[in-house]
Amino acid sequence: xxxxxxxxxxxxxxxxxxxxxxxxxxxxxxxxxxxxxxxxxxxxxxxxxxxxxxxxxxxxxxxxxxxxxxxxxxxxxxxxxxxxxxxxxxxxxxxxxxxxxxxxxxxxxxxxxxxxxxxxxx
Amino acid sequence: xxxxxxxxxxxxxxxxxxxxxxxxxxxxxxxxxxxxxxxxxxxxxxxxxxxxxxxxxxxxxxxxxxxxxxxxxxxxxxxxxxxxxxxxxxxxxxxxxxxxxxxxxxxxxxxxxxxxxxxxxxxxxxxxxxxxxxxxxxxxxxxxxxxxxxxxxxxxxxxxxxxxxxxxxxxxxxxxxxxxxxxxxxxxxxxxxxxxxxxxxxxxxxxxxxxxxxxxxxxxxxxxxxxxxxxxxxxxxxxxxxxxxxxxxxxxxxxxxxxxxxxxxxxxxxxxxxxxxxxxxxxxxxxxxxxxxxxxxxxxxxxxxxxxxxxxxxxxxxxxxxxxxxxxxxxxxxxxxxxxxxxxxxxxxxxxxxxxxxxxxxxxxxxxxxxxxxxxxxxxxxxxxxxxxxxxxxxxxxxxxxxxxxxxxxxxxxxxxxxxxxxxxxxx
Numbered sequence: 013x014x015x016x017x018x019x020x021x022x023x024x025x026x027x028x029x030x031x032x033x034x035x036x037x038x039x040x041x042x043x044x045x046x047x048x049x050x051x052x053x054x055x056x057x058x059x060x061x062x063x064x065x066x067x068x069x070x071x072x073x074x075x076x077x078x079x080x081x082x083x084x085x086x087x088x089x090x091x092x093x094x095x096x097x098x099x100x101x102x103x104x105x106x107x108x109x110x111x112x113x114x115x116x117x118x119x120x121x122x123x124x125x126x127x128x129x130x131x132x133x134x
Numbered sequence: 135x136x137x138x139x140x141x142x143x144x145x146x147x148x149x150x151x152x153x154x155x156x157x158x159x160x161x162x163x164x165x166x167x168x169x170x171x172x173x174x175x176x177x178x179x180x181x182x183x184x185x186x187x188x189x190x191x192x193x194x195x196x197x198x199x200x201x202x203x204x205x206x207x208x209x210x211x212x213x214x215x216x217x218x219x220x221x222x223x224x225x226x227x228x229x230x231x232x233x234x235x236x237x238x239x240x241x242x243x244x245x246x247x248x249x250x251x252x253x254x255x256x257x258x259x260x261x262x263x264x265x266x267x268x269x270x271x272x273x274x275x276x277x278x279x280x281x282x283x284x285x286x287x288x289x290x291x292x293x294x295x296x297x298x299x300x301x302x303x304x305x306x307x308x309x310x311x312x313x314x315x316x317x318x319x320x321x322x323x324x325x326x327x328x329x330x331x332x333x334x335x336x337x338x339x340x341x342x343x344x345x346x347x348x349x350x351x352x353x354x355x356x357x358x359x360x361x362x363x364x365x366x367x368x369x370x371x372x373x374x375x376x377x378x379x380x381x382x383x384x385x386x387x388x389x390x391x392x393x394x395x396x397x398x399x400x401x402x403x404x405x406x407x408x409x410x411x412x413x414x415x416x417x418x419x420x421x422x423x424x425x426x427x428x429x430x431x432x433x434x435x436x437x438x439x440x441x442x443x444x445x446x447x448x449x450x451x452x453x454x455x456x457x458x459x460x461x462x463x464x465x466x467x468x469x470x471x472x473x474x475x476x477x478x479x480x481x482x483x484x485x486x487x488x489x490x491x492x493x494x495x496x497x498x499x500x501x502x503x504x505x506x507x508x509x510x511x512x513x514x515x516x517x518x519x520x521x522x523x524x525x526x527x528x529x530x531x532x533x534x535x536x537x538x539x540x541x542x543x544x545x546x547x548x549x550x551x552x553x554x555x556x557x558x559x560x561x562x
Contacts (some may be wrong), residue, residue: 020330024186029523044523063335066181066194068283078286080180082194086391089339096311110200110263128180129196 014040019057023049030054062086067096067129069114073108074131081114084127087121094119106133135243138162138457140231142219142398143251145174146439147430147446149202151249154450160457162259164243165206165213166233172206173199175276180432181304181333187440200440209496218425222398224247224423234538245455247425249412250399251446254392254431256301262390264296266353269360271540275301275389285511290315290385295319298326298333300437300528302389305479307336309387316340317381320364322371325502327391327528329437345415349373350386359384387406387513392435409478410434417444417484417493419462427453434480434496437530441496464488466524468512468546475499475525475553476505486540493535507554508533512546527554 014035021028026046032054033041039058042051056062064086068078087095095118104114108131115125141148141162143315144167152165176184179195186192187202206213214235221232231243258272273281273289279301281287291314295302298321306316310541319337324347326333337344345364351373352363366377394411404413404421412433413421420427429449430442455461464487470479479497503525510517510533517539525531533551 020334022331022335023332024183024192027334027529029330064182064192065311068180068286070286076286078284080194080196080283082180082487092311092339101437110197118266128194129177130200 017058019054021045021050021053023053032058034058061089063089063092064107065092067094067099069099069125070089070103071108071131072103072105073133074108075134077130079104079114079131080106081125083118083121084124084126087118087123091119091121095121095125099125106131135241136162137164137243137245139164139247139249139453140229140243140245141249141251142222142231143174143430143432144169144172144213144215144514145251145253145430146176146199146202147253147432147449148174148249148251149199149206150443150446151251151429151450151453152211152213152261152425153202153205153209154447155249155454156211156450158175158451160454163211165211166217166219166231167213167215168218170215172203172215177246178276179304180283181308184439187438188443194441195290197198201520222402224402224426224512227425229426234407235463247427247456249446249449249453250396250421250426250428251430251449252395252398252432254394254411254435256388256389257393260387262296263542264350264353267356269353269358271355271357271359271385272353273385273387275305275387276340278385278387279306279308282312285441285453287398288312289387290312290359290383292317292381292383293385293387294350294364294381295387296526297321297389297391298344299389299391299535300328300332300483302387303332303336305387305389306342307340310340310342314385316342317383318345320345320350322347322349322367322390323527325526325528327389329528330526349537351378353386354380357388362386390430394432394435395522396432399426399428399432407434407478407482409472410480412480415480416467417481417489418455419449419481420452420456420461425453425456427456434478434498438527441530441532444494444515445496461488466545467511468540469548470495471499471548471550473550473552475501475503475555476508476551477527479551484535486546489535489537489540491537494532494538495535495551496530496532497551498527500527503553503555504554507549507556509554510535511550511552512540512543513548515543517549519554 176195176199184198
């Protein structure tokens with residue numbers, strides 16, 4: 013039994029239209045991708061969809077009240093909401109630097125949350 | 135104050151242009167930035183997806199900006215923050231800028247060359263003519279983005295977004311993640327104005343409906359937004375009576391297009407392209423005012439900052455060449471024309487003697503096309519035809535012209551770029 017699934021690759025802003033051919037539930041072929049990342053995305057999206065999460069963390073004593081953060085790599089799509097909720101529980105002291113780990117192993121994903129901007133002391 | 139080169143704007147375009155100019159040997163240069171930090175709008179774009187072309191990794195906006203800010207600082211490029219250019223004019227070859235800030239008041243800078251890198255701004259409610267009172271709770275998507283991402287404030291709890299531009303889509307996800315309920319995104323056109331990946335990861339991931347061919351026809355509420363009325367539009371984009379639908383909400387975000395911010399360019403008297411809202415430029419990104427260059431969103435609105443940086447680097451290099459006296463025209467000028475399906479081209483003309491080996495031409499199409507081709511012809515002869523599975527107004531396209539192929543042509547006059555549809559390829 014073969015089936016075709018249409019996806020839009022979100023790995024980069026090109027947004028390639030991917031066609032994934034499934035044979036008996038198994039991925040047989042990916043077409044429409046411009047680069048290997050597209051094929052990788054298609055396989056992941058149909059087996060283990062993951063997202064990089066970008067959000068904010070509150071900063072104490074900073075020039076800005078918040079600092080932007082991201083997951084250091086992608087996490088399971090189903091954990092995105094929990095991850096953002098966990099961030100609301102914490103506050104970090106200024107200064108914050110790009111790459112600072114603000115939360116380790118967020119929601120048991122094994123992935124750290126890192127700062128993505130510099131926020132100096134006020 | 136006298137400078138060789140003044141760069142107006144310290145966002146991604148201004149930074150990349152300044153770095154390229156300094157690396158090409160320009161010593162006396164200055165960046166003028168009106169905000170309190172360098173980096174421009176990237177500072178509030180905390181989502182990822184920046185820099186895949188430039189750095190081969192996926193960065194957030196502030197991280198992308200920081201790479202350039204770091205480099206500008208390492209190179210010792212001077213900049214002034216909280217400083218606004220209020221007037222720009224040309225007196226012969228000399229450019230004069232009237233500049234203002236809190237410390238020094240109003241003063242003049244004389245420059246031999248200027249790079250315009252002022253970016254763009256959002257279309258406002260006033261420009262959209264939506265009826266109703268003027269209650270609190272109506273924001274442009276970018277304003278809401280600044281409140282949420284830099285000031286840590288939520289503009290509202292129940293949100294309707296008008297316009298499916300990228301900032302609107304990104305804000306649909308941001309507001310949802312921060313606990314708001316985004317009820318829907320209404321888009322006037324039958325297609326989205328944003329990148330496909332943003333439809334997937336900002337709307338579909340969160341089950342937010344995208345209503346194409348819909349617009350907001352009324353805003354309810356006197357002090358605070360209490361709801362909006364949306365309606366379907368016909369082929370002429372006019373609301374169809376009887377299709378109205380009331381949606382309760384406390385916030386309306388507008389993501390209805392970006393307008394290059396060209397008051398200074400117009401004051402200078404530079405020839406403007408009514409399609410892009412930016413100045414006409416040649417292959418060196420020089421406006422019709424000698425020694426005044428333009429790059430980034432002030433020239434034409436881009437989707438990707440990577441392309442802004444590329445374009446700005448070219449502007450910086452060309453400004454440096456101009457200052458060395460190395461940008462003399464050769465008179466072998468070819469005009470570029472946007473024909474069927476193509477709305478504009480940047481550049482609008484090129485001097486074959488002065489062009490680099492490969493010249494990038496960027497443009498946008500005016501409609502959604504499937505299985506079409508981009509055709510490039512020179513004085514009626516087809517140079518090439520590039521097949522495209524999908525072409526959409528929301529995605530900027532580019533082709534590369536080679537100096538070699540134009541040198542080979544017999545005194546070329548005009549290059550035409552058009553969309554060639556194959557049979558019934560065009561979608562309404």
